[in-house]
Amino acid sequence: MSESVLLVDDEMDFLEAMSERMTARGMEVTTASSATEAIEIIEKLSFDAIILDFQMPGMDGMEALKAIKAKRPESQIILLTGYATVEKGVEAMKVGATDFIEKPADLEALSEKIKKAKAERMLIAEKQQAGKVLEMIKKYGI
Amino acid sequence: MKKPSEIESIGLAFFGRVSASISHEIKNTLAIINENAGLLEDLTHLAEKGLPLSADRLQRLSNTIKRQVARADGIVQKMNRFSHTTDRTVQPVNLYETTVFVTEVCDRLISIRNVSVNVTPPATPVIVSSGLFYLEHLIWACMDFMMHAQRSGNAITLTFEKRSPGAQIKLSGSGSLETVSAGIFPSQTEKMLQESLQADIHVDAGNAEILILLPEAIH
Numbered sequence A: 001m002s003e004s005v006l007l008v009d010d011e012m013d014f015l016e017a018m019s020e021r022m023t024a025r026g027m028e029v030t031t032a033s034s035a036t037e038a039i040e041i042i043e044k045l046s047f048d049a050i051i052l053d054f055q056m057p058g059m060d061g062m063e064a065l066k067a068i069k070a071k072r073p074e075s076q077i078i079l080l081t082g083y084a085t086v087e088k089g090v091e092a093m094k095v096g097a098t099d100f101i102e103k104p105a106d107l108e109a110l111s112e113k114i115k116k117a118k119a120e121r122m123l124i125a126e127k128q129q130a131g132k133v134l135e136m137i138k139k140y141g142i
Numbered sequence B: 001m002k003k004p005s006e007i008e009s010i011g012l013a014f015f016g017r018v019s020a021s022i023s024h025e026i027k028n029t030l031a032i033i034n035e036n037a038g039l040l041e042d043l044t045h046l047a048e049k050g051l052p053l054s055a056d057r058l059q060r061l062s063n064t065i066k067r068q069v070a071r072a073d074g075i076v077q078k079m080n081r082f083s084h085t086t087d088r089t090v091q092p093v094n095l096y097e098t099t100v101f102v103t104e105v106c107d108r109l110i111s112i113r114n115v116s117v118n119v120t121p122p123a124t125p126v127i128v129s130s131g132l133f134y135l136e137h138l139i140w141a142c143m144d145f146m147m148h149a150q151r152s153g154n155a156i157t158l159t160f161e162k163r164s165p166g167a168q169i170k171l172s173g174s175g176s177l178e179t180v181s182a183g184i185f186p187s188q189t190e191k192m193l194q195e196s197l198q199a200d201i202h203v204d205a206g207n208a209e210i211l212i213l214l215p216e217a218i219h
Helices: A012-024 A035-044 A061-071 A086-095 A107-140 B006-048 B055-086 B095-105 B107-113 B132-149 B188-196
Strands: A004-008 A028-032 A049-053 A077-081 A099-102 B091-094 B116-119 B127-130 B155-162 B167-172 B200-204 B209-214
Touching (some): A004 A012, A004 A035, A012 A028, A012 A107, A028 A035, A035 A049, A077 A107, A086 A099, A099 A107, B006 B055, B006 B107, B006 B188, B091 B132, B095 B107, B095 B132, B095 B167, B107 B132
Parallel strands (some): A004 A049, A049 A077
């Protein structure tokens, strides 16, 4: 099954090219040109991975990350950053990012990260499901 | 290692912040060029498998790449000009042109704030003899504070006037700065810049105005 991806970047030329390349590789791609637009989209749709530009006009990257995690805590967010340092990465992970990659990104490397994000998300969903089943068993007994 | 003076340290910090912002802009253009080059590669592979290539498509991709190369060149020119502001300690400075340049160089930092910056040209050039780099820093520091104090979607306006003697730069916003400015602005950074430039900073918190008074020439 193909990965569903939300691509968030304020640069339209980047969004169009990357979106087309990802679609050609079998991914289902939705695009947003701002963090605000991305937040509106995730209210209605869920994705295997959200690729988020870390520095966009209007909303600070960290704020955007936190806002998305608040709406969809299970979101797997991969940050696109202009300067990837270990410190920045750790800071972003603490707030809930799954991974980060420096621009310009190698699409094959990014695709691998998206596959991992999807696998992680499925694992979380399975655990949540298992948790619900256990709850039901405890509640109603066997 | 000799310790830099305080004014040198804050100057380095400003230079670093602007350089980081500009390098991020360059990264963005490289990312676009990279993706479009990748797209060309993908289309080539498809053509090898027999899928036809659209000349119009190729032209559009080429135009995008050329546009981004021109954009990157503009950004590097900005960076170059900014780097050269440290060439001379004191020089004649056109306040309007310098402020416009500061908004261009700090464009990305401004866009993150989501506050519009309007720079109003004076009727006649307003020129002082000053330390260009530190003046750029002071203008940015005042703009940054003013934007921080404004609500998202608001605007700040900068105007320029000759005084006898010297000149002034006025930054005007909406609402008031009272809840933000007390004890925060001018901070140690602005005070050091003020001293270095022999300038005065007046804050009218109630009317959301900052006035930078500059001497005609610094000694």
